[in-house]
Amino acid sequence: MGDKRLHKIPDHGSVKWDVRNSNKFRGDVKETGIGFMGYDFDSATEQFKVYLHYDQLYYWKYAEVSKLGKGFIDGEFWGTQCPKCGDKFFPPRVNCWNLDDDLAVTDWIKLKQEGVVHTFTIAGWSGKSSLKRLPFVLAYVVVDGCNTAIANELRGLAPWDAEFGMPVKVVWKPPDERQGTVTDWWFEPADGWKPGPMNEEKERMKQLCAPVYEWVKSMK
């Protein structure tokens, strides 16, 4: 055997995928590749343009972080910890980030599904696929005392009620809807947490959110 820090690569052809769900969430999305959909011409300026559509199915291999994806399906949080310095990571790092630990391979540890909000924002605009859930709170949360914070949505409160340092818990999608990604879960305020009273800043946030609610309602 070589160096213990080397990550194991399964033998060629040994990954058989005995649990297959490859099209479970596909709906009517087809992989069409490249295609030209139409064109425009402006006679006055002699400008021409074509409409190109392209889509592509990717096969993201979690490989040595597979425990994370399978954990999400099972409703578990798996992080890692360096056996040398003790630093804890979520999202997991499979080698320690400390240069003196010389790529020490970290150990997988099951994390408590609780954390503290390090910082947050109220999103009133986002990428195409997220527009309909605006406005939402995106929070960076330190989970179970890790040395890192992870970003995810904070639900279960009025957006303007979120607070720095507030305790949060993890809430999961129903098992059958989980995809093995961070969208399988979100944060909510820990049981027993109560928002502080309204104040000038919260009123300002509420006011900024009002047109966002209206706009989303008007979206097809």
Next chain:
Amino acid sequence: MSRKVCIAGGAATPFDYPMHITPEAMAANCIVETQKEIPDFTLRDIEFMVYSHFSVHFGKQLCPEWIVHDHLGLVGVPHVRIENGGNTGGSALYAAFLAVKSGLFDVVGVYGWETMDNVTQSQGSEFIALASDTRYEALAGGIYPIYYAAMAYKFMKEHGLKEEDFALAAMKNRNYAADNEKAQWYRNDYTNPDSPYYKKALTVEDIMKSRLISYPLKRFDCCLMSRGGAFALVTTEEWAKKHAPNTYVVIDGAGLSSCTIRAGDRLDFPGWNERYGKGYPDMTEFAACRRSGEMAYDMAGIEYKNAAKEIDVAEIHDAFSSSEVQIYKALHWCGKDDMKDFIREKQTFLDGEVPTNVGGGLMGYGHPVGATGIMSALECMMHLNDTAPKKHLSSKTYVKDADTGLVNSHAGTGTSISNFILRRP
């Protein structure tokens, strides 16, 4: 390594969304414009081309620099493309700097561009978010303004700032862009009778009233998505002296540094803990900006505490009004205690200590990623060689008697940042 590296000249296209010109035609235009200032410069002078282009997603074309390169007739001339997020332009300049500094080449062309108007703005935001860690961040609905807002909000709280403090930068840069006919703000709003901002000088209230992007950032706190190109000619001092004796500037300092891809990984990173103290930069400071700024200051012989005094003009990466403010601190222009005064006394306005983004910046001029850092260098340069009055619409946005300039280019959530010190020879 006593060889001095210079920017002999260069030019940028207008930036706009949409704009009807191909990347290769933008390159040709920039080179033709450069020749107006350096009449005996021809494509035959170029020994090495560094292309600066961020995302092949926007054109659905891998290796798009190959199209530009052979279009320019440069077959046989070595070329590389640099891709480094929002710091692509700065990184390409850095590469050209290294190429000349090393002694391997005397004349290096740097051409950068982006064609973000090939997609809708929301799709564009999602493309750019693919430069965040897609596994953990983009999927959660995060796009860059949201990550920046989360960092800006904590910074704002910890420094006792208000939304209005950020809004000053947003107002400043757009209003300066109204004096720059290549600027997207000028083309799209200031001279557009259909825009509510036609011929209007923006106020802080206008910024505050613009719609929510991600608290505390509103629409006018964010930069623009653009098509545009920019070209710079990086040469030895000998070449510059001979061919552009009255207009070249010297790159006296250059720094490049890096930070984590995920902003949440900066609370306790060993590399920063040991350099700047435990817990730095957290999610509030741009450590890679501080580090690369310090590298550039060291090279140029600028003491950090004197930076604001020594720098006469700066073009910095105002992708967000909040990041402009965060950069003031990272570059040692102000500290935690005097930050509020520094901002409210308008020290980065034309009459202040460090006039910043007088060309319009990313919020006013635009941000076609691969072109941006190069545009910033050219905008900074035009004060050091006194060409600003003829390149801008008036001398209102000309910083007179400037000898030292700073150029900053910034990527990711502060993941890669470069800084340059330019000097009048």
